Amino acid sequence: IVAYFKERVSFAAAAGIAPEQVIIDPGIGFGKTPEQNREVVRRLEELNSLGFPVLIGPSRKSFIGYTLDLPVEERLEGTAASVAVGIMKGADIVRVHDVKEMVRVARMADALKR
Known part of the structure; x- marks a missing residue:
């Protein structure tokens, strides 16, 4: 996903x-298996290397x-867990x-993160 977003x-x-108009959204829930979606959340910090805000919508x-x-x-609880882990892994914006x-x-x- 990182290579894809670098290209985009x-x-x-x-x-x-302009760079300040760019937000990275890995598209949780779109065209991915449940395991792929969990992996995106687990590896979210890798997207921070791009230098743009990261958004998740789990x-x-x-x-x-x-x-x-x-x-x-x-x-609700599954969403809460996904939001919490997403933030801990570097999400800047949650939908x-x-x-x-x-x-x-x-x-x-x-x-807890800070």
Whole structure:
């Protein structure tokens, strides 16, 4: 994924997109198996080497349902774990559905990381 984003960042720069307009989103839940999605979260810090903010959007995704064998409406804890690990691994931005709960998770994960 890092090589892919290096190429895309170069393409964006050549197209005149300013670096401060670039955010790296590895697309959790899009075209990946559950194991591949878990691996993206586990290896998220590798994307920090690109020098751009990293965004993850694991909220209620099917890889959580697959891993925990839960329907979409019962994936809060799986989302919380994914958000916390994502932040610990270098995510700068998280996109979620359950904002109130995930703000608390994000604040705690950020406090533990720093």
